[in-house]
Structure formats: structure tokens, C-alpha cells
Amino acid sequence: MEISVSTGLYYTKDYREILDIIASTSCNNIELFLNQKFIDVNTSELEKEIIKRDLNILSIHTPLEFIAFPRKESEVYWIDKSIELSKIFDSKVIVSHMVNGEYFDDRIKTLDELHKQNMIDYCETKDIRVTTENLPYSDQGSFLRRFDELFKFISNNNIGLTFDTTHCAFGGFPIIETFNTFKDFIKNIHLSDFDKGIEHKILGEGTLPLKDFIVQLKKDNYEGILTIELDFDNKKRNNILNNEQAISSIQKSIDFIKNNIK
Template sequence: MEISVSTGLYYTKGYKEILDIIASTSCRNIELFLNQAFIDIDVLELQNEVSKRNLNVLSIHTPLEFIAFPRRESEQYWINKSIEISKILGSKLIISHMVLGEYFDERISSLDDLHKENMINYCSIEDIHITSENLPKFNGGSFLGRVDELFEFVTENNIDLTFDTTHCAFSGYPILETFMKFKSHVKNIHISDFDNGNEHKVLGEGNLPLKDFITHLKKEMYDGIMTIELDLDNKKRNNITSTKQAIAAIQKSIDYIENNIR
């Protein structure tokens, strides 16, 4: 298992500051989340800045819909672009789930159907895993929030999955049992804590049984990526008000994992 930290910690800071914060922890691996801070950075410039900080890009998360769709950029566009970025940065996994929001092409009647089509079309690419991700469950929301429907899709089409603990908890599903259901398809885990409706909390600061979850992953010899995905912008989720606190919060989450896999 390789531990990684998502650059999606912040949407409001510059990309160099986000990389500096992660580089100040003991983790050397990152998931490149292409939010506002990273979406328009030249990939060679990004490669240089990542290398300068002795970091490695293990995975790439495509932009969310509210960023990409106003730019008239589709999920297919960003999967292709992420593949090209992966070739330069050496990452082996991509996460994509553009299934929400108002699409710029009115010919597309269902973003769920388009996402399914994209996942099927890209699932056999060599040397890189294109993964979907379970999302929070909402009435009338995406199939990615409905466990049984998502399970049927990934098993019938041999789709790789990024399993998100806090999305699973938000939907009311037990994280360990749900992970075990999808285990053979999971290549990446987005791990964060959850409490009272608040997602993406620092590990150990919510009410999820993360200790048991991590211990079970070790027992199951899970050999994928475990990506710490926190939200340090939203003060309701994590009351982080300084760079020093941000570094400490990330390090606390890293230590939480490492202390439970020894």
C-alpha cells in the first residue's frame, strides 16, 4: 500500500503553496487534483515544481464539473488530457466522475450514461487505471451514490474504482462492508473521516471506524493507493486557519494510517 495526499486540500490557495504544505509533511506522494489551483498550470512547469519538492505524482483527479463544464470541456476531454499528463509525470491512475451539474452540450441527456460510456471505453488502457468513484447518495442523484447499481456496473464491465470512505458514510453505508463488496475492483482509496454530515475530516476527528478499516486493509494485503483527501477550506469540516495547522492536520492523518498498518 502506498500512502498519498491529495492536492485538493485547498481550492483557494496557489498551487505552489499547496505543494509546499504537502512537502512539509513526511509523505512524498501526491494525488494531483486538477482544481482551480492546478488546472491551467503548464505540465512541464508542474513537473519541475513537483520534482523540486521531491514529490511523486501517483494519481490524477480530473476537474469537477463546476470547473470543467463552464469551460466547455467534457469528461472525455479531461480523461484524454489526464492520460497525457500521466505520461509526463509518471502517474498510473486517473479518477473521473463528471456526473453532476449542467452540461454544455444539450445533446447529452444523461451524464450518468455518458460517464458509463467513458469508463467502458477507457477501462482497457494499458499501464494506467482509469477509475470511477463512489459518490454521496442523494435522491435523484447519480448512480455512483447507489451501491447496488454501482456494483452491478463495475462488475459487469470490469471497471476500476476509487473507493471514498466519507462519501460512503454520507450515504449511510458501512465503510468496511461496502469496501469488501467492491474489493477486487478498488485501486485507490480516498480516506477521510466523517461526523454529523461533515465530510473529508482529518483522520481520527470523526466517528468512522477507520482504525478497524485500515487494520483490515493490512490483513487483506491491499496493495493499491491510499489517498488522504481532506477539505481544509471549509471551516465547518476542519477548523484549519493557518499553514502550520494544515501541515499538522495532514501529518496527523499520515501518522494515523502508519500507526495502524505496522
């Protein structure tokens, strides 16, 4: 199990500042989330800044729909681009779930159908695992929000999953039991705390049984990535006011994990 930190901490700060914040903690692994601040960074420039800070990119998260679709960039476009980046940075996991919003092209297929086909088409990509992600539960909208349909799809097609703890908790599902249902397909975990409908909180500041969950991961010899995914721009989620608080809060979450896998 390798611990990582998502660059999706912020979408308002300069990408170098985000990298500086993560590099100031004891974790040098990152999930490169291609949000507003990373989507247009030149690859050679990014490589230089990553090397300068002695960081490793373990996984890459494609842009969300509201960023990519207005640019007329499809999920396939971004999976292909992420595969190219993965080869440069020697990362092994890609996360993609473009199933919401208005598509830019006229297609007969729904976004769910396109996403399913993309996951099937890329599931055997050599040395790089393309994963989908469970979204907050709802009986409407994408199949990624309905765990019975999601499980049927990934189990029937051997699709890798990035398991998000707070997305799971949002629908009232127990994270440990749900993890156990999906664990044969999980390659990456988005780990954050949850409290009273608020997602992506600092570990230990919500109500999820994260200690027991981490102990379960150790017991199961989980060999995938454990990605700390927090949100510091939304003050309702985490009231982080400066970079020093951000660094401290990330380190707190890292220590929370390490203290429970001893």
C-alpha cells in the first residue's frame, strides 16, 4: 500500500504552489488531478517541477466534465493523454468518470454508455490500469451512483475501481462493508472523512470509521494506492486559511494513516 496526496486540494492556487504544499509534508507521492490549475501545464514544464520537488506521480485523474466538455475534449481524449503522461511519469493508475453534464458532440449513446465502452476498451491497457470511480449514491443519474449496477458492470467486465470513501458515505453506505464488496477490483482509494453531508474532510475530523477501515486494509494486504483527497478551497468542507494550515492538515492525515497501519 502506497500513500499519496491528490493535487486536487486546490483549484485556485498556482500549480507550483500546490506542489510546494504537498512537498512540504512527509509524503512525496501524488495523484495528479488535472483540474483548472494543471490541465494546461506543459508536460516538460510539469516534469521539471515534479523532479525539482522530488515527487512521484502514482496516479492521474482526468479533468471533470465541466472543464473538458466546453473545450470539446472527450473522455477518450483525456484517457489517451493521461496514458501518455503515465508513460512519462511511470504512474500506474488513471481515474476517469466523465458521466455528467452536456456533451459537445451529437451521439446516439448516453454518457453512461460511452463511459462503459471506454472502460471496457481500456481495461486491458498494458502496465497502466484505467479505473472508474463510485460517485455519491442516488437512484437517479449515472450508474456510478447506484452500487448494485456499478458492481455488476465492473465484475462482469473486470474493470478497475477507484473507491471513494466520502462518496460512499454520502448515500449512507457503510464504507468497510462496501469496500469488502468491491475489493477484488479496487486499485486506488480516495480517502477523506465525512460528517453531516460534508465530503472530503481532513482524516479524523469526521464521523467515518477510518481507523477500522485502515486496519482492514492492512489485514487484507491491500496493495493499491491510498490517495488522500481533501478540498481546501471549499471552506465549508475544511476551514483552511493559509498554506501552513494546509501543510499541517495534510500531515495530520498522513500521520493518521501511518499510526493505524503500524
